[in-house]
Amino acid sequence: MPQFMWEVDVPTERIDTGERGAHVCTGLAENGHQARQAAQRALETAFLYIMADQDIPTATRRTDWSARGLRPGWNLHWDQAEHKGIDR
Template identity: 45%
Template sequence: MTSTAWSIDVPLTPPRPGCRHIFTGVAETKEAALAAARRAHEIALLHTAAGQDIPCGSSRRDWSARGLHVDWDLDWSQAKTTPIVL
């Protein structure tokens, strides 16, 4: 199966105008992309809680949570998954 670049646009709960977190990365399916974004978010929160820097991907294929606001509550049920056309 071919990998695709994806954008996962996750709004906040409660909603705040103009505030959302967007994850990008490569995955084979829409479902795999959403799972990868959630994993990147969880890893970022764990590192932040431990007082460590949020890990950044080492390649264009890696998912990470750069610029994460730890006080934001992401509404994953409303996440929009979109393929990125390069």
């Protein structure tokens, strides 16, 4: 099946202050469900690198799922995540 570019917006909240924001992930997927799964894997992998005090690997292409700009101490609310197809 063909893949399309997707955006997944994940609401975030800082644990200690209650500040809110969103983490935006983009990449290729066949559908919205796969896009959300890919975004979640990318963010979980990035947090593992942070916990190991290592640099997060960068995407090899613009369409690869990766995570940058993550901040420890912020909760990701995956139950409120939204996804949409975007033009490349």
